[in-house]
Amino acid sequence: MLRLIHCADLHIDSAFAKLGPARRKEKREQLFESFNRLIDLIRQEKIAVCLIAGDLFDTPYPSQSAVDVVRSGFAYAEHCRFFITPGNHDPYVPGGVYDQTVFSPNVTIFKEPTLQKITLAEENTDIYGFAFTQKSMETPPPLNIEEDEADCIRILIAHADLSSKESLHCPLSEKDILNAGFDFTALGHLHNKAGMKQIGPAYYGYSGCLCGRDFGEPGEKGAFLCELTKQDNFFSMQHTFIPLSSVQYFEATVDITGCDSDSAAADRILQAYAESAFPLGCETRLVLTGEIPADYVPSGALSALLRLDGAFEIADRTRPLFQLEALKEELGLRGEFVRILLPLLEEGTDEEKEQAQLALRFGLQAMNGGDLHEI
Numbered sequence: 001m002l003r004l005i006h007c008a009d010l011h012i013d014s015a016f017a018k019l020g021p022a023r024r025k026e027k028r029e030q031l032f033e034s035f036n037r038l039i040d041l042i043r044q045e046k047i048a049v050c051l052i053a054g055d056l057f058d059t060p061y062p063s064q065s066a067v068d069v070v071r072s073g074f075a076y077a078e079h080c081r082f083f084i085t086p087g088n089h090d091p092y093v094p095g096g097v098y099d100q101t102v103f104s105p106n107v108t109i110f111k112e113p114t115l116q117k118i119t120l121a122e123e124n125t126d127i128y129g130f131a132f133t134q135k136s137m138e139t140p141p142p143l144n145i146e147e148d149e150a151d152c153i154r155i156l157i158a159h160a161d162l163s164s165k166e167s168l169h170c171p172l173s174e175k176d177i178l179n180a181g182f183d184f185t186a187l188g189h190l191h192n193k194a195g196m197k198q199i200g201p202a203y204y205g206y207s208g209c210l211c212g213r214d215f216g217e218p219g220e221k222g223a224f225l226c227e228l229t230k231q232d233n234f235f236s237m238q239h240t241f242i243p244l245s246s247v248q249y250f251e252a253t254v255d256i257t258g259c260d261s262d263s264a265a266a267d268r269i270l271q272a273y274a275e276s277a278f279p280l281g282c283e284t285r286l287v288l289t290g291e292i293p294a295d296y297v298p299s300g301a302l303s304a305l306l307r308l309d310g311a312f313e314i315a316d317r318t319r320p321l322f323q324l325e326a327l328k329e330e331l332g333l334r335g336e337f338v339r340i341l342l343p344l345l346e347e348g349t350d351e352e353k354e355q356a357q358l359a360l361r362f363g364l365q366a367m368n369g370g371d372l373h374e375i
Contacts, residue, residue: 054087
């Protein structure tokens with residue numbers, strides 16, 4: 001039996017350019033902490049092989065401090081063999097991190113865009129992989145398997161995209177995986193864990209990213225611990241998802257219809273919290289929906305009223321409640337303005353309705369002499 005870890009998309013040394021210095025430092029350290037948790041898991045479980053299916057780094061030119069953290073981690077788990085396929089974010093390029101860095105002897109990096117094979121004789125296992133050597137790969141390499149020993153476990157580690165045939169990032173299909181003849185295909189590139197799947201005798205799956213970086217990567221993040229066996233040419237695999245992320249992102253929707261102040265909105269949110277129990281310790285985005293009076297705009301001060309554990313941000317997707325029937329009958333500028341927007345408000349697409357609602361709120365606020373900065 002071969003026990004291994006499958007992970008991908010660590011994106012170490014992400015820039016977090018839109019954040020302030022303190023927040024940027026915090027987010028970078030979360031990625032380091034998740035990587036260190038991976039190393040601790042490998043040591044505790046005495047894992048023989050770790051497959052990193054691309055985008056270990058967020059760039060082919062990470063900072064020296066980021067390289068030092070990763071290099072030290074690999075050396076610390078000296079009993080484990082690490083296999084890395086450079087992805088579209090950290091391709092193998094001249095002068096890049098994989099070209100310039102001397103890693104410990106237990107690290108193998110695939111360097112070519114064509115399929116390469118590494119044989120682990122003691123484990124009777126062949127590991128195949130290939131590298132991005134630029135930021136795109138419109139066509140995957142031929143997936144040709146060489147002749148194996150009897151009951152040899154055949155693994156492909158690939159940074160590839162099963163979601164679109166038109167992808168610029170190594171488009172693959174389930175049929176490609178089935179026809180290739182690998183026992184297990186460890187995939188990277190898609191950040192939200194899709195779980196392990198089986199097609200015919202073959203297993204394949206995305207582990208997702210190791211640590212969420214924003215609200216586009218919600219929920220638990222981590223790696224798969226896999227146990228692989230092959231006997232009498234029959235392959236089987238057991239797999240367990242291990243959460244390793246040092247932070248989780250969670251999005252909750254709260255309807256605040258009828259609320260006319262931050263205090264009233266906070267009471268509604270706390271009621272929703274009591275009924276559904278948002279996960280503790282998460283970075284939570286509260287998406288406010290519903291219809292509220294046009295002269296009330298939820299403010300940043302709302303977060304302070306919540307008195308909840310963890311970091312919260314507010315996303316206002318409420319709709320201002322206007323007396324449109326009365327407004328459209330007015331003879332002045334306000335009436336004409338409402339009549340122009342009315343077709344979009346009533347019959348537009350969801351996006352057009354949202355834009356028209358926003359235009360209506362800004363326009364009427366301005367006509368009424370209000371402060372646009374409050375919106």
